[in-house]
Amino acid sequence: xxxxxxxxxxxxxxxxxxxxxxxxxxxxxxxxxxxxxxxxxxxxxxxxxxxxxxxxxxxxxxxxxxxxxxxxxxxxxxxxxxxxxxxxxxxxxxxxxxxxxxxxxxxxxxx
Amino acid sequence: xxxxxxxxxxxxxxxxxxxxxxxxxxxxxxxxxxxxxxxxxxxxxxxxxxxxxxxxxxxxxxxxxxxxxxxxxxxxxxxxxxxxxxxxxxxxxxxxxxxxxxxxxxxxxxxxxxxx
Numbered sequence: 532x533x534x535x536x537x538x539x540x541x542x543x544x545x546x547x548x549x550x551x552x553x554x555x556x557x558x559x560x561x562x563x564x565x566x567x568x569x570x571x572x573x574x575x576x577x578x579x580x581x582x583x584x585x586x587x588x589x590x591x592x593x594x595x596x597x598x599x600x601x602x603x604x605x606x607x608x609x610x611x612x613x614x615x616x617x618x619x620x621x622x623x624x625x626x627x628x629x630x631x632x633x634x635x636x637x638x639x640x641x642x
Numbered sequence: 643x644x645x646x647x648x649x650x651x652x653x654x655x656x657x658x659x660x661x662x663x664x665x666x667x668x669x670x671x672x673x674x675x676x677x678x679x680x681x682x683x684x685x686x687x688x689x690x691x692x693x694x695x696x697x698x699x700x701x702x703x704x705x706x707x708x709x710x711x712x713x714x715x716x717x718x719x720x721x722x723x724x725x726x727x728x729x730x731x732x733x734x735x736x737x738x739x740x741x742x743x744x745x746x747x748x749x750x751x752x753x754x755x756x757x758x
Contacts, residue, residue, distance in 0.1 A: 634688070
């Protein structure tokens with residue numbers, strides 16, 4: 532039940548900026564529920580990258596930033612590096628489904 | 643540093659019951675304010691939240707799985723568990739335990755396969 536929609540992939544050259552969108556509804560992001568972002572490197576468990584819309588846990592580089600507006604949220608990665616090649620998921624809560632929901636996932640490709 | 647480790651049945655036949663445990667180390671499962679969650683990821687697909695428990699034993703489940711899911715906590719053993727009944731091929735996935743929310747600490751995951 533992916534009610535948070537993300538682009539399947541985004542790509543950029545090293546050093547460039549990429550942005551991943553997360554489009555939701557009035558029952559999740561639009562209702563004011565926090566959005567969190569996770570990075571999943573190949574073969575590993577997801578890791579929280581951004582929490583509470585725009586907060587970085589200790590140890591996460593400031594190249595990663597989050598924002599939220601209306602029924603959507605975004606994750607921006609500046610100064611793209613080869614090690615950023617991974618899958619990224621947004622996550623929130625949906626009040627009509629009464630469930631924590633994840634986005635469809637976006638693969639970041641470093642050219 | 644808090645760590646989570648999943649263990650349990652890796653290969654099941656259709657209609658059997660999946661049983662997994664998440665051991666919590668480096669901290670107490672009774673830490674106030676945290677939920678203890680199960681999340682799964684079918685091969686090559688996205689993440690699905692299954693449900694959570696608090697150290698008090700209160701639980702909340704994904705409505706789509708609610709009829710088949712039981713999550714329990716054992717404070718004396720500092721672990722929590724997942725049972726999923728009547729599994730089918732659609733339940734084959736990597737199962738993660740995670741502290742929430744947000745889901746800030748994850749186990750490494752354990753693969754569960756379903757095959758006759």
